[in-house]
Amino acid sequence: MLHIALHFLVPLVVAAVFFRRRWQYASVVMIVTMLVDIDHVLASPMYDPGRCSIGFHPLHQPWWVGVYVLLCVFPASRLVGLGLCIHMFLDAFDCQLTSGVWVNPVSNTLAGFVVQGGLSSLSSV
Ligand SMILES: [Zn+2]
Numbered sequence: 001m002l003h004i005a006l007h008f009l010v011p012l013v014v015a016a017v018f019f020r021r022r023w024q025y026a027s028v029v030m031i032v033t034m035l036v037d038i039d040h041v042l043a044s045p046m047y048d049p050g051r052c053s054i055g056f057h058p059l060h061q062p063w064w065v066g067v068y069v070l071l072c073v074f075p076a077s078r079l080v081g082l083g084l085c086i087h088m089f090l091d092a093f094d095c096q097l098t099s100g101v102w103v104n105p106v107s108n109t110l111a112g113f114v115v116q117g118g119l120s121s122l123s124s125v
Contacts, residue, residue, distance in 0.1 A: 003090065003094045007034055007087065008031055011026075011027050011031050012027045012031075014026075014030065014086065026079055029080060029083060030080075030082060030083030031083070032083070033084045033087055037053075038059075039059040040053075042057070042058065043056070049098075050098060050099070052091075052094075052095035052099050052101060052104035053091045053094075053104070054088065054092045054095055054102065054104060055104040055106075056106065060091060065088050068081050068084035068085050068088060069081065069085060
């Protein structure tokens with residue numbers, strides 16, 4: 001519950017501190033980036049409080065964070081990039097608190113299935 005509250009509070013604080021003149025617009029844009037969690041619909045179960053999102057869901061892959069950081073460079077996409085970076089940091093921090101890891105070692109991507117399938121077939125030999 002605190003995790004979800006932080007997804008609203010941190011963008012609000014960042015907007016209030018760094019975007020004083022347009023804090024309302026900035027906070028709304030950053031909060032709307034929570035839509036990145038739409039990738040949870042591909043998982044089963046859709047929501048698992050004990051599961052680490054980073055490295056598991058398609059839009060929560062570590063390489064995407066590089067794209068989100070890049071979005072922060074350009075003024076037109078800066079608020080979206082910042083909102084996504086805040087989101088990923090909060091998710092990773094939640095992973096650290098609940099599982100002791102920053103990134104889920106079990107990937108939900110095609111590459112993850114290939115690697116895990118390969119590893120499990122090796123262990124069954
Ligand atoms: Zn998330």
